[in-house]
Amino acid sequence: MTTATSGTKRIEVDSLTRRFGQSTAVDAVSFTVEPGRMTGFVGGNGAGKTTTMRMIMGVLGIHEGEVRWDGRPIGLRDRASFGYMPEERGLYPKQPVLDQLIYLGQLRGMTRKDASNEATALLERFDLGGRLKDKLESLSLGNQQRVQVAAALLHRPTALILDEPFSGLDPAAVDSMVGLLRERTRDGVPVLFSSHQLDLVDRLCDSLVVLAHGTVRAAGTSDELRARGPRRHRLTTDGDAGWLRGQPGVDVIDVAGNSAVIEFTADSAREQTVRAAVDRGLREFSPIVPTLSEIFREAVQ
Structure with missing residues (x-):
């Protein structure tokens, strides 16, 4: 299988703005997700994290500002190479777990064999190797979350945008997820993830972006933020x-x-x-x- 690598490519978010009617949900938000680094995106409910991630992925239109990948405006093909885990999970509850991961992998350009091998390996990492033929709805919510994470990682993405990836995961699954993310960052993949678990963000992240009321209130490494x-x-x-x-x-x-x-x-x-x-x-x-x-x-x- 040929996999894409991000090398030294970074995601640059420059003055992103999004309005819903008269309300400005995201107001001139700027930050950078560096290659090979995990960036934690934190903020209270309604801070604008999910809206920002959707604009990065092209799910929502951008009213002002720009997203750049590798120093140029991001395009459809760039986004197609990203791994994205949305806030609203998008898997099919009545489909067998492995079958739908293979289908999603093929949509990403993988062969059926490569998709099957990669999906099986990821599910085994999440202790779901014995549930490959089970329907998604038969799994616990935590195990469904593991499958959703596997879907985002399946095609060896060049960047990862993950909205609350640790929600509902038990400590063992968190450790497995952390191990997978660290493997990706060692390959130079930039990772942006949101979480309400501040202790976990503090432990994992190289950089942090703090959002409140649609604006960036602080950004930098943990040490830099503590120094301020x-x-x-x-x-x-x-x-x-x-x-x-x-x-x-x-x-x-x-x-x-x-x-x-x-x-x-x-x-x-x-x-x-x-x-x-x-x-x-x-x-x-x-x-x-x-x-x-x-x-x-x-x-x-």
Whole structure:
């Protein structure tokens, strides 16, 4: 089987805008999905993630802006080489699992034999090797999700656009999916996926795009986003930490007994505060690394 490879090709989303009547669902959204990297697309319900993905895939028209692939406007043949997993699953409930994956593979230009071999291998990776002849509707919702993921990966796509691919998957299936995605990124495939599971996005993704009310609120690697967030510290002394409330240039976020979470509002306050803490029996002074959930909340406020 001859497979397409993306090499160093990237997806560039440039000022995408989409309106529904008088409402702007996506407003000048821009970001890049780099080759060989997983980009997490996060945001609350109605943020515009699905609409953006549909515009990338050509399912929805673009009112303003452009999608580029390999530095040029994306075309129909380019999109046909992508793997796409939509929000609304599109498989046939009364068709046997393997038969419909073979059919979908043939629609993508695969031979029947290649489609059968690749589909069987993917289903075995998802522990569905014994369910090849079963109708889709006979599977649990989680197993139906596995089949949908296999359909997106079947034809060795040059890029992957996956809308909530981990929804409904148990931990074992998540691990299998992660392994498959990492194999694709090692081949240079750019991967964009949306998810509400922020801990999973934080663990998997090389880059993040945070969307709220149709606009990009933050974008970058996890480390870059953490560096832009509030720089908080935990300070613990021998006595009650309430004295920090009167310390110049210090914003006290929380106090619990002899420990406090603080932010410095003036550069000079750090040294002065540490000196004062030493006089009170300093036990701990350490930076607090924000979680992705905290970064997300800060970005969308």
